[in-house]
Amino acid sequence: MGGYLLRRLYHSFIVILGITLIIFIITHMIGDPVVLLLSPEATQADRDELQRQLGLDRSLPLQYIVFIKDAVRGDFGVSFRHQRPALELVLQHLPATLELTLAAMVLSVLISLPLGILASMKPGSLLDRTGMTFALFGQSAPVFWIGIMFILLFGVKLRWFPISGRGGIENLVMPAMTLALFSTAAQTRLTRSSMLDVLDKDFIRTARSKGLHEFKVILKHAFKNALIPIITIVALQFGMMLSGAVITETIFAWPGVGRLAVNAIYNRDYPVIQAAVFVTSLFFIFINLLVDLIYTKIDPRITYR
Amino acid sequence: MKRFFMVFFILCFLIPSVSLGAPKGKLIIAQAVDLTSLDPARHHTQGEFNYDNAVFDRLYLFDVQGNSVPRLAVSHRIVNDTTWEFKLRKGVKFHNGDPFTAADVKFTIERILDPKTKAPFAANFRHIKEVNIIDDYTLQMVTEKPDPILIKRFAAGATTSILPSKYIKEKGEDPFLRHPIGTGPFQFVEWVRNDRLVLEAYEGYWAGSPLVKTVVIRPIPEDATRIAELQTGGVDIAVNIPPFLVNQVKAMPGVEVQSVPSGRVIFLYLNTLAPGPLQDKRVRQALNYAVDKKSIIEKILMGSGFQMAINLTPYHFGYDPSLQPYPYDPEKAKKLLAEAGHRDLKLVFNTPSGRYIMDKQVSEAIAGMFEKVGVKIDFKVREWGDYTKDLVTKKLVDIGFIGWGNVNYDADGTFFVYFIKDAAFSYYEDPEMKSWIIEARHALDEKKRKDLYTKISKKVFEEAPLVFLYQQQDHWGVSKKVKNFQARGDENFYLYRVGVEK
């Protein structure tokens, strides 16, 4: 195990290096920040001067070397727009993102796993059909539509929750529900189908014929065996929410990393883009490692060569 | 006890809200974007200028009509063509108690001009060669060439908000940028990025204490959310109400809509620099005749716009009221195109999406109108950064939708930027027109400038280097609890006379 972890650590290092290189190339491909940073009266000389100030006049390889040298020390440069260190900006926005993502994740797991399991026990039952209709809705309704409907219903009409911004737990409810909807749908459907798969297997029949209580059969034997795809999708969606909550953040004016990163992309704010992608990649690497380790706990036959 | 409260409340109502006494209440404003920093010199967008207006002050401001009003300056005198002398206001104090003096003005301007500051608007002040302190309250500025709009540049330029030179020199830039102080009506309290900016009344403000105790400015990008907050009392003022929601907002109890013609004009670029049919005046005029501005304003903008003859509004010095907009005349357009000999004209039409009110929708409608007079359109929606890069590097192909907010309130800010080839946004140049624009730019005689701009305007109309569309109308949603708030055409808000009943 120790050897495996060490190897993963080494691979992660290569991955991060790869990501920095790709992101460096891509950011320089998407265009010039300078034209977006100056007044219309600015001349070509002004633009050249700013280019020099930002260090963008140097050759690309040289810029990359400087970038890596600084990045190793945790310095991603100063944001072109915000005039603050890029990493500091990302870390400032991270708590809001983590709060929202964790809340949405907990919500969707708490709903989807029981719903998926119950639905799989009696396919075609009322509960199954209700659950799947809900899932259908969740997988095909646009996020902005859901978000604005929540605002109109729970915020304006019923006045149960504050409409926007970050604050107490009541501020978290609507954005978390909005963000959770798609993943709840996905997890419910996948849980149901994995459970159906397993419930067909011979060992379940054996367990049943031994006269075990149905709930014990379901939870102990079936669920455990259906868990691998479920864990995978939960982790996958957790990661995607971390980086992909932009629409939810925009609608609820939530001060998260998603909005920061997307605005940085639109403004060609290279340092912020690079820092944001770097931080996100750390999360993905960690989550995926965790998942691989959980696999071996669920199914001890799984080994990594 | 109960009765006591009753009396207390009645007393509260009897005392007019706009009166002496300590500032009270909390005013929450929702705007679409957040600040990027707390440094006025580096500011770039309207959302940032509103913070500058609250925490700082500058030499001049514009009133609602667009006349410059002295603020930290009290008067000026033109010493010679290139030397201006300003008398400064006495008794003004920064939030930390330091007195405001000529040194602060010098420091602020020189800081903007320092390339290390990377001030976006440095180009607008680069011609200020020297700032000389005569005494604590007298200052001279020397410009490279005569600059008739120097005062307007200060009035429009929130980036010239006066900074505390002594404080910054003693404490350093970084501490200042974490907790800025100015001479404005509100003091900085707290800023949580992308969430809220909190300000508090500065009772020692030179023009009198502001009426509101606390101001919170929140960035809420989504229109629907901003309006829902306004409706439920979560915010007191919401900017940028889209035209189609104006009636809905008006119908909300306790909320009113303030509508005001904007200084922003909308038009289409025509690339006349690249060889092609757009170099032919008749083609450009034909495109102007082909657009049904009335329908666009009535149907897509729901009435929130005013047809334009050229790209200047009545706010601007040099505006010529005698010019009438190109009428909608598709037959004439077809005739002009035929005369020009362009039967199978095919043009690329670029538009941003979501940058200006209804931009993509208006563009789609215009593309349809061009097709109706026989011009084939290749329609391209462009991401803003990508589009701007093309514009500035003169790579725009054929036609492009654009908005222009000239907040100098002077024709120079439009003509110089659009009709002189070297300027970033220009796709047109005519030697005669250029010489007039340059002449007006450096003439200190108002009458002469006015005459020049009238001449230029007439030529601009005739030459049709752009397809002229409309002047926007802005809508602000304002709670009835808010007193004395006045929406402005330049999208700025000034809060020191604004009160709130709570």
Place this chain on the structure above:
Amino acid sequence: MKNKKTILYLKKMPIAGGVIFGLVIFSAILGPVLVPYGPADQDFSKVLKPPFWQNGGEIKHPLGTDMMGRDIVSRIVHGARISLFVGLVTVLLSCFIGTWLGMLSGYIGGKMDSLIMRLTDIQLSMPYILIALAIIGALGPSIKNIIIVIAITNWVGYARIIRGEVLSLRQMEFIEAAVVGGCSTPRILFYHILPNVVNSLIVLATLDLGRVIIFESAFSFLGLGVKPPATSWGAMLADGRIYLTYAWWLATFPGLAIMFTVLGTNLLGDWLRDILDPKRKRYVLV
């Protein structure tokens, strides 16, 4: 275990699914000929008409009109072609790439596994808007390029889930038996592994379809989306978004069209799973 009602329900599903999906495909192919208006037919005298059952609506525009007086029904029908094309092609493409990479990763393991999984780490960390802008910069905007962008951002989900399943499958006796029996790796993957992951695949693919069709709307203002005057459901959603609280029908009907399509594919997916899984088929045919 299963009562009669359940069986009946299971039996009816594929028919309903087929009918729905057939209807959508039909309107995508033939619809443009049948509807009265073109997608770009502007009529400024009929701007933002509500659906016919609402005050001010008219039967000539049953689902209302948009801000340029264009007929919503006609636009939905015209938009079906691009939306379905983008949706189906990207889902099939990313499903194909993801499945094979996932199977290879899980079955072969070792270096192959590390390589593919670390690729997923990299891919997941890249914001799609960034990739989209880079593609616009390099290749220019077109429908083909939207498909490329979505496919390269989307295969990862398939790869990771399939790999997870294969990791536990490859330890199973029947796989070991196949290996001992001298089956080649591609043969094992195709005949022994694939049938056992197909259920998850179908669920994932049907989940993805709606998401991808909506996802296309995210590109329309980047200039990567469908080019007016042509339209797609995604573009209609994007246009209708700001009007949601004023003219609800602009974004809601394309949304319902997407939901309808997803419903059809879900039902078809269930049916497909029953066909491919001999054991389950039994129940259906009883």
